[in-house]
Amino acid sequence: MENLPQDPMILLSYVNTELRDNCASLDDFCHLHNVDKAALMSKLKAAGFEYNAELKKFW
Known part of the structure; x- marks a missing residue:
């Protein structure tokens, strides 16, 4: 995850923007960005965010 923002709030914004604009799913995002x-x-759960697959975003 070294190629992604390390600040949890910036990471949240980045991931949700990518999910909205460029990726069909969280799996697609992880494959595209080579992320576990x-x-x-x-990391996002530790900052208080959960993934909602139906909405396709963390919140």
């Missing part, structure tokens, strides 16, 4: 899905979800 569990690590990404854990």
Whole structure:
């Protein structure tokens, strides 16, 4: 995840923007950015954010 923003709020914004504009799913985002899905979800969960697959965003 070193190629993604490290600040949780900036990471949240970046991931949600990518999910909205460029990726069909969280799996697609992780593949595109070569990111471990569990690590990404854990980092954002530690900041208080959960992934909603139906809405396709963290909140």
